[in-house]
Amino acid sequence: METPDCSPAVRELIRRSAEAVLTAPTSWFTEIEDAAFSASDMQPVAVDPEWRAFAIRGTHTLLLHWASVNAADPGHAVPPLVDDLRNIAQVIVHRGHTEASVEAYRLGQNVAWRRWMKIAFSLSTDVADLEDMLDITSESIGTFVDATITALTAEITRERERAQRSREADRLESVSLLIDGGRPDIPSTEFLLGYRLDQTHTAVVVWTTEASPQLTKMERAVDELAEQVGARGSTRVTASPGTVWGWLGGVDIGQLHDTTKNTPDSTPWRIAVGSTGRGRDGFRTSHLDALSTQRMMARMKTEHTVATFDDVEGILLLTSSPDHADRFVTHTLGPLAGAHPELREAVRVYLREQCNASKAANSLFAHRNTLLRRIKHANNLLPRPIEDNALNIGMALEIAYWRGSVATDQHNAPG
Secondary structure, eight states: OOOOOOHHHHHHHHHHHHHHTTTTTTTHHHHHHHHHHHHHHHHHHTTTTHHHHHHHHHHHHHHHHHHHHHHTTTOOOOOOOOOHHHOOOOOOHTOOSSSOOHHHHHHHHHHHHHHHHHHHHHHOOOOOHHHHHHHHHHHHHHHHHHHHHHHHHHHHHHHHHHHHHHHHHHHHHHHHHHHOOOOOOOOHHHHHHHHHHHEEEEEEEEEESOOOOOOOOHHHHHHHHHHTTTOSEEEEEEEETTTTEEEEEOOHHHHHHHTTTOOOTSSSEEEEEEEEEEEHHHHEEEEEEEOOOEEEEEEETTTOSEEEEEHHHHHHTTTHEEEEEEEHHHHHHHHGSSHHHHHHHHHHHHHHHOOOOHHHHHHOOOOOHHHHHHHHHHHHSSSSSSHHHHHHHHHHHHHHHHHTTTSSSSOOOOO
């Protein structure tokens, strides 16, 4: 709002009225406060002595600020008190409220305006001056209140974000202390995490390499996973802009494997599941196993969305040296390493099912005869037949599976 042009008489009337506000009796402010506290969303504040006293101080400060500006420079546009609004926003957020009470501001403004008009009419009988003065100050008060509500709302949003970041930092610090083998105060840690430590835990790591990670959706993925498996409790922390750590209580890695195995590869994030352990040590060990699984998935650039520690524990050992692992796969599988992926998958599942063709066919949703033809075809490609080298072939195929290698000879269609 720009400072309006007005006559000296009107400016003087504004100045004298503002000075009257500055010396107004306590009852003048009490009426405004009572009106503000009558707002429907101010009832919890009205019965809290400390919060009520804080709100009253804030009301006095805002009213006196507007009056002081107009006493010094009548009709001048009055900006919000930014520093005071920061303090108000902090108290509002820390008290568990989420927004300013617009109704309270409007109710208080209405009472203050009636008082303002009475002061003006007590100081002048000139109708033209009173009309100009009330027009100017009505706009000034309305603009000031609107600007204050807007600025306070923005400050509340910023304060909520600051409080959330601080809380997340405290939560991350607590779990990091547990993961590092420290001995934090258990009741305080459990309260901060909202999660019991004296139970079984299965850790998950959800991460993405996207340039603009959708953390909210990744956090929701952990919550939904906990709900799907019927976890007795869960907690999660944001470990980095693209990574969320989670712990699910009272479930085991097998339940998680069954729940996550159909997660589509198109999902923009990856999920690594740790082992299952009990108590503080289990909380730590499960997370470390989830991190190992995550590192394996990243190192091997797998296209699979989900991996559990049970799935890859052996692969972690086999692939500690990527070059040696590559040579092992090439040497063991020979031409099968470059064959069609479905051919390799047939042998991998066949070996996992302990060479039971019927079970393997069911797992692959294939006819038993189709599976047997593929096994025969694969045997013709292998340097040594399956019956002579089953263990090494199985390990090599698991490495190839998690590495997500594709067939180099696309003409080698499965049999």
